Amino acid sequence: MSDIAASDRIAELEANPERIGFLSWVASVDHKQIGIMYMLSALFFFGLGGLEALIIRAQLAMPGNHIVTPDTFNQLFSMHGTTMIFLVVMPVLAGLTAYVIPLMVGARDVAFPRLNAFSFWVQLFGGVLLYFSFVAGGAPNAGWFSYAPLSEPAYSFNNGVTYWILGLAGVGVGSLAGAINMAVTILKLRVPGMTIRRLPLFCWMTLVNSFLMIFALPVINAALVLLLADRLLNAHIFTPAFGGSAILWQHYFWGFGHPEVYIMILPAFAIISEVIPVFAGKPIYGYEFVAGSTVAIAFMSFAVWAHHMFAVGLGHLFDLFFGISTMAIAVPTGIKIFNWTATLYQGRLRFTTAMKFAVAFIVMFTIGGLSGVSFAVVPLDWQLTDTYYLVAHLHYVLFGGAIFAIFAGIYYWFPKMSGRMLDERVGNWHFWITFIGFNLTFLVQHLLGMMGMPRRVFTYPDWPWWMTLNMISTIGAFVLLISVIVFLWNIVSSLNHGEIAGDNPWDAWTLEWATSSPPPVENFDLVPPVHGRRPLWDLKHPERADELVAAAAGK
Amino acid sequence: MSKSKLAVSLFILSEANFFALLIIAYLYFHAYPGEGPTAATSLNAYRTGIFSIFLFASSATMMLASRSYRAKSSAAFGWLIATLVLGGIFLFGQVREYMELYASGVTANRSLFATTFFTLTGFHGLHVAVGLLAIAAITILTGVGTLGTSAREADAFGSVEIYWHFVDGVWVVIFTIVYLWAFL
Numbered sequence: 097m098s099d100i101a102a103s104d105r106i107a108e109l110e111a112n113p114e115r116i117g118f119l120s121w122v123a124s125v126d127h128k129q130i131g132i133m134y135m136l137s138a139l140f141f142f143g144l145g146g147l148e149a150l151i152i153r154a155q156l157a158m159p160g161n162h163i164v165t166p167d168t169f170n171q172l173f174s175m176h177g178t179t180m181i182f183l184v185v186m187p188v189l190a191g192l193t194a195y196v197i198p199l200m201v202g203a204r205d206v207a208f209p210r211l212n213a214f215s216f217w218v219q220l221f222g223g224v225l226l227y228f229s230f231v232a233g234g235a236p237n238a239g240w241f242s243y244a245p246l247s248e249p250a251y252s253f254n255n256g257v258t259y260w261i262l263g264l265a266g267v268g269v270g271s272l273a274g275a276i277n278m279a280v281t282i283l284k285l286r287v288p289g290m291t292i293r294r295l296p297l298f299c300w301m302t303l304v305n306s307f308l309m310i311f312a313l314p315v316i317n318a319a320l321v322l323l324l325a326d327r328l329l330n331a332h333i334f335t336p337a338f339g340g341s342a343i344l345w346q347h348y349f350w351g352f353g354h355p356e357v358y359i360m361i362l363p364a365f366a367i368i369s370e371v372i373p374v375f376a377g378k379p380i381y382g383y384e385f386v387a388g389s390t391v392a393i394a395f396m397s398f399a400v401w402a403h404h405m406f407a408v409g410l411g412h413l414f415d416l417f418f419g420i421s422t423m424a425i426a427v428p429t430g431i432k433i434f435n436w437t438a439t440l441y442q443g444r445l446r447f448t449t450a451m452k453f454a455v456a457f458i459v460m461f462t463i464g465g466l467s468g469v470s471f472a473v474v475p476l477d478w479q480l481t482d483t484y485y486l487v488a489h490l491h492y493v494l495f496g497g498a499i500f501a502i503f504a505g506i507y508y509w510f511p512k513m514s515g516r517m518l519d520e521r522v523g524n525w526h527f528w529i530t531f532i533g534f535n536l537t538f539l540v541q542h543l544l545g546m547m548g549m550p551r552r553v554f555t556y557p558d559w560p561w562w563m564t565l566n567m568i569s570t571i572g573a574f575v576l577l578i579s580v581i582v583f584l585w586n587i588v589s590s591l592n593h594g595e596i597a598g599d600n601p602w603d604a605w606t607l608e609w610a611t612s613s614p615p616p617v618e619n620f621d622l623v624p625p626v627h628g629r630r631p632l633w634d635l636k637h638p639e640r641a642d643e644l645v646a647a648a649a650g651k
Numbered sequence: 652m653s654k655s656k657l658a659v660s661l662f663i664l665s666e667a668n669f670f671a672l673l674i675i676a677y678l679y680f681h682a683y684p685g686e687g688p689t690a691a692t693s694l695n696a697y698r699t700g701i702f703s704i705f706l707f708a709s710s711a712t713m714m715l716a717s718r719s720y721r722a723k724s725s726a727a728f729g730w731l732i733a734t735l736v737l738g739g740i741f742l743f744g745q746v747r748e749y750m751e752l753y754a755s756g757v758t759a760n761r762s763l764f765a766t767t768f769f770t771l772t773g774f775h776g777l778h779v780a781v782g783l784l785a786i787a788a789i790t791i792l793t794g795v796g797t798l799g800t801s802a803r804e805a806d807a808f809g810s811v812e813i814y815w816h817f818v819d820g821v822w823v824v825i826f827t828i829v830y831l832w833a834f835l
């Protein structure tokens with residue numbers, strides 16, 4: 097479809113309010129609308145989680161501040177972590193996958209459209225329930241991992257943790273249903289010709305990630321129901337004073353919690369594995385290794401959980417095993433970083449905003465990965481655990497990693513979703529402000545942690561450098577606020593005045609770029625034939641089709 | 652494998668893991684029981700064993716129902732009813748057991764055994780109840796003659812069947828661990 101036809105589509109959509117009216121969204125089972133609703137809900141909670149972060153940073157800007165009370169501070173960091181993980185990163189990734197996967201495999205919709213709507217609404221309900229706690233006596237205040245016995249009624253005087261349990265159960269059920277839906281869509285609804293070896297890496301990683309969720313989410317659900325029994329039925333599963341075991345909670349939580357890290361980062365890898373090859377103008381280097389290492393990560397992620405528990409004192413053999421397994425899981429992750437870098441090498445690079453975020457992702461994620469490996473060294477972990485070094489580490493993985501990749505994905509697929517391009521000039525500003533704000537905020541936290549500043553304290557003494565470093569961090573957080581405003585401005589103004597995208601503005605090669613932007617309800621009039629990993633490339637360069645090149649190379 | 656059967660199988664994988672975690676919690680506190688009632692002091696393995704036989708039998712009748720359905724035989728309806736009755740008897744047995752435990756003062760907060768016992772068997776009972784609802788739905792559709800034999804409808808039937816066998820299979824494990832082991 098040409099650009100003129102694409103602008104006709106937008107005109108047609110705008111002339112048919114029943115397709116863009118409120119009810120058409122609420123009652124929708126269309127994967128594209130549900131995907132967008134997922135992302136909008138994530139954006140909403142991103143605002144809330146960001147606001148919490150800003151209050152935290154304002155409180156910590158100077159020693160002895162009294163902007164919030166200690167109890168409010170506990171609620172703020174608990175809600176910030178829970179929100180960003182369960183109500184921002186997971187839903188936005190669920191939304192991206194729900195939108196992109198059916199298009200990428202050439203399907204009309206996901207395998208179970210109504211289940212898809214259920215997934216979205218139940219996870220949104222979970223989020224609303226979690227935030228309802230603020231007006232129901234107080235938000236959860238035991239951190240995002242609600243360690244027992246702190247999360248037990250004896251130590252938390254409001255109902256916050258109960259809302260935390262119920263909210264997470266909602267998010268968990270929604271995510272599980274979504275994972276099953278995506279796995280079945282990828283396994284069953286692929287267009288003929290798209291064999292598993294020709295599957296785009298985005299689909300590959302989403303598939304592996306679905307299995308990760310299928311196995312990991314029940315772990316936290318089991319822990320949640322047991323904690324709920326403690327809280328509502330006066331049981332004592334996790335209270336040592338009555339024979340229960342607080343360490344059991346830690347095992348359960350991290351048995352889920354570590355795979356959860358990969359649940360958030362595998363889709364980020366998936367985005368990067370699409371964006372980098374397209375803007376490097378060449379196929380991914382070592383497709384099989386990228387896919388295979390993902391499978392390896394999924395398996396290994398279930399054997400590293402106790403690296404979160406070195407400080408418990410589980411014994412040397414235990415620590416040794418989990419230290420080694422944690423170092424080992426860095427290997428398949430390193431393979432990926434090598435592959436992306438090798439894809440960049442000698443590529444015809446186009447530094448679009450999506451590409452900038454993708455390349456920055458590689459660097460930031462590598463820093464976060466390296467500080468992660470440093471925690472595998474048990475004595476270092478004893479020194480650094482629960483300090484700001486850990487806060488820095490996890491933000492390099494989840495912000496510099498996941499969020500940067502999500503921005504890359506949004507800049508990459510926004511034209512497909514809206515029919516208009518995001519402004520590249522504003523995008524450039526958005527990227528640099530984010531990059532600078534992010535590093536200002538979190539780089540110095542490594543130092544604070546090494547100086548011994550513990551996480552989750554509502555204030556700190558006026559020791560040398562502590563105020564300076566904290567102030568830098570706070571300034572960085574407010575720079576990030578500006579970056580978010582620039583991003584929102586870009587979205588709003590581009591939706592109204594952005595350049596018309598056309599079907600395939602990036603010269604990309606996966607199937608979603610073969611249909612109009614935005615795609616019609618039924619997605620495709622005709623799905624192009626798939627003879628290789630890059631169907632649109634093959635279509636455009638029949639003389640240099642991947643298949644022919646491979647044959648000529650004698651493979 | 653059809654897409655609905657695949658989805659149910661994936662769901663079952665997840666559920667199996669959920670039960671595995673609850674079983675681990677049960678076993679952990681079986682090893683470190685603490686004070687209060689335990690399995691040996693509060694459970695009646697013989698009676699629950701008899702009720703369990705009804706549940707296991709319902710798996711067989713479900714299989715027969717499925718076979719008749721695929722053979723387009725009208726016997727399917729009868730076998731489905733039998734499955735519902737057998738599953739219902741099991742659930743009745745569980746309710747009775749809970750009531751007796753309650754009457755003798757064994758509630759979820761009395762001991763670590765009691766908490767893990769009620770969460771484990773309670774969630775299993777919930778799964779039985781959900782399974783019965785699903786079977787009731789296809790029974791009604793079969794009874795009024797609206798459940799055809801198209802591939803899609805056969806998948807729906809097959810998916811319910813897979814789920815029901817899973818619910819039974821989980822009970823084999825739970826019964827062995829919770830009831831039999833306590834008395835060995």
Ligand SMILES: [Cu+2]
Nearest residue numbers: 354357401404
């Ligand atoms: Cu971990």
